[in-house]
Amino acid sequence: MAQRGHHRAVGGAQRDARPCRPQRSGQVTGACAARRARLMAQMAPGAVAVLPTAQEVARNADSDYPYRHDSYFYYLSGFTEPESVVVLVAARGDAPARSILFCREKNVEREIWDGFRHGPEAALSAFGFDATFPIDALDAQMEQLLANAPALYYALGSDADLDARVRRWLQAVRRQGRLGVTPPAAAHDLLPLLDEMRLLKDDSELATMRRAAAISGRAHARAMRATRPGMHEYEIEAELLYEFRRSGAQHPAYSSIVASGANACVLHYSANNAPCRDGELLLIDAGCELDGYASDITRTFPVNGRFTAPQRDLYELVLAAQAAALHAIKPGHRYTAIHDAALQVLAQGMLDLGLLDKNKAGSVADVVANKSYLPFYMHGTGHWLGMDVHDVGQYRDVSAPDKPSRPLQAGMVVTVEPGIYVRPAEGVPEQFWNTGIRIEDDVIVTPTGHTIISAAAPKSVADIEHLMQQAP
The missing domain is CATH 3.90.230.10 (Creatinase/methionine aminopeptidase superfamily)
Structure with a gap:
């Protein structure tokens, strides 16, 4: 079964009354949404940008280093959980700009060990995105989003795993060529745009x-x-x-x-x-x-x-x-x-x-x-x-x-x-x-x-x- 995303038109935030739930200020959420809009306005019409957060890193044996989010990712999202990705689609013609967050599913058992997780539903309203999906849906969604997109923006050459994943997405889109689908014709480094904004x-x-x-x-x-x-x-x-x-x-x-x-x-x-x-x-x-x-x-x-x-x-x-x-x-x-x-x-x-x-x-x-x-x-x-x-x-x-x-x-x-x-x-x-x-x-x-x-x-x-x- 295909995984279904959460969109503002069809669902609200999941309620969770537990006192350990992190709180986000509306000011921070609004600032991040404004930054995403500014960034998309600088992208080519219809272009897609992808920005993952930092990975968890093992310290030794079964212990990790204290987790710290990627700064670029946090600047656009305000979201601090690992295994998360922001995807932006710039407006083109009548199609409006869209901001999408991919994050971990809710998992009550893991929360007992590791603490609160928003999950896609709660993250939708808490962080002001247009849509949210489980992180496991990223590959399938990116193959759709990149189909006929004019350009792709990401941190070129900064992460070997991301570079490899981008190649797999583009290869999947190319395989649809007989259906009239084309991959992005250009790739741009996303970071210089964000650097100037963050300055x-x-x-x-x-x-x-x-x-x-x-x-x-x-x-x-x-x-x-x-x-x-x-x-x-x-x-x-x-x-x-x-x-x-x-x-x-x-x-x-x-x-x-x-x-x-x-x-x-x-x-x-x-x-x-x-x-x-x-x-x-x-x-x-x-x-x-x-x-x-x-x-x-x-x-x-x-x-x-x-x-x-x-x-x-x-x-x-x-x-x-x-x-x-x-x-x-x-x-x-x-x-x-x-x-x-x-x-x-x-x-x-x-x-x-x-x-x-x-x-x-x-x-x-x-x-x-x-x-x-x-x-x-x-x-x-x-x-x-x-x-x-x-x-x-x-x-x-x-x-x-x-x-x-x-x-x-x-x-x-x-x-x-x-x-x-x-x-x-x-x-x-x-x-x-x-x-x-x-x-x-x-x-x-x-x-x-x-x-x-x-x-x-x-x-x-x-x-x-x-x-x-x-x-x-």
């Missing part, structure tokens, strides 16, 4: 990101208050994770970096198991994920609560570089202006503090042109932020090939994270050795400038030292 956040997205940044800011402040000489990095990491979860965040947005002393000179340090010693600095790069959106904050502070003079000199340099970078954030300014502004300040400071020999390195312009700063500053000054901590979207201006960097627009969210990393080396003043400092904030580009949304994490020398004198 500009709407009000509901920005509200969620503000909340995520506020939670993470409080977590950093908690870590500062808790830190004492002799503690291990993992003890301080635990303070961060506690604050994330007690505030309602679902996950860390990435593996937290808690790096003391020389460990702070390892950009993606992950062991988090060393003791924090008196007189060292502690660099924490950590942020939570809330309702699918990431935050990303870095703070650096003294383990004993007081900066030494050399530490203060380097810290104030990085803070000044961040201030210059923040000043460059406003609509119309090129993205690279952020990095360029920070680099000017850092290069001058490297010369002033003797990290670079003025007689050999020359002027600030020479330092920048020759990239003499790279031993001490080897990364960019930020990145896009959104559903992914390194979020999607082109940094280049694709509309103007002669312009290597795109202009900033209101609704973009960026991180601003200059740093300085001093390893032992000949000619480098010893008082700066084994010191890594990074200061990172999350910033929304507004119509008139920018707003820092991570200010709950103290970053001035005075504010950090004052906070760390308080009881944990």
Whole structure:
């Protein structure tokens, strides 16, 4: 028997009174429906798009890694269950656009073990789709939907299993050629369209990101208050994770970096198991994920609560570089202006503090042109932020090939994270050795400038030292 889909014209949502049922806000559902409509408006008339969510991944034996949905899929659906696919059909002539969700069937027995499942009927009204089907019906439905469709949109080459499945669908359609049926004549990469949409956040997205940044800011402040000489990095990491979860965040947005002393000179340090010693600095790069959106904050502070003079000199340099970078954030300014502004300040400071020999390195312009700063500053000054901590979207201006960097627009969210990393080396003043400092904030580009949304994490020398004198 052919499986039957659920459509708005013939059925409503299945009722389930159990208290464990997840709740979706109408605002999120409406936003996802609007995104689907915007995407279909960019597709060729009658074209079909297919976008699966992430697969569950085994950790070891019969244990899986904690499940996390695919960001693109969630952006269009608001749906967090695995084994799900969104299919969109663009309008053509009198045929209206359609959005379809394929998901797991209701299964009361499995819900005892794994938790609530919407099933196609309940998902229909809860998530604002035009039709829903069981996931087992995907192959049969796609063969019908692709028949005589002019084009297919999906994430080309991003998943071998999906590529193979698409080939099977197209082969099935070709076998109907004697009936006058033709497969799509063109295939397009779906992701660039979604990347540009995701780059500009709407009000509901920005509200969620503000909340995520506020939670993470409080977590950093908690870590500062808790830190004492002799503690291990993992003890301080635990303070961060506690604050994330007690505030309602679902996950860390990435593996937290808690790096003391020389460990702070390892950009993606992950062991988090060393003791924090008196007189060292502690660099924490950590942020939570809330309702699918990431935050990303870095703070650096003294383990004993007081900066030494050399530490203060380097810290104030990085803070000044961040201030210059923040000043460059406003609509119309090129993205690279952020990095360029920070680099000017850092290069001058490297010369002033003797990290670079003025007689050999020359002027600030020479330092920048020759990239003499790279031993001490080897990364960019930020990145896009959104559903992914390194979020999607082109940094280049694709509309103007002669312009290597795109202009900033209101609704973009960026991180601003200059740093300085001093390893032992000949000619480098010893008082700066084994010191890594990074200061990172999350910033929304507004119509008139920018707003820092991570200010709950103290970053001035005075504010950090004052906070760390308080009881944990």
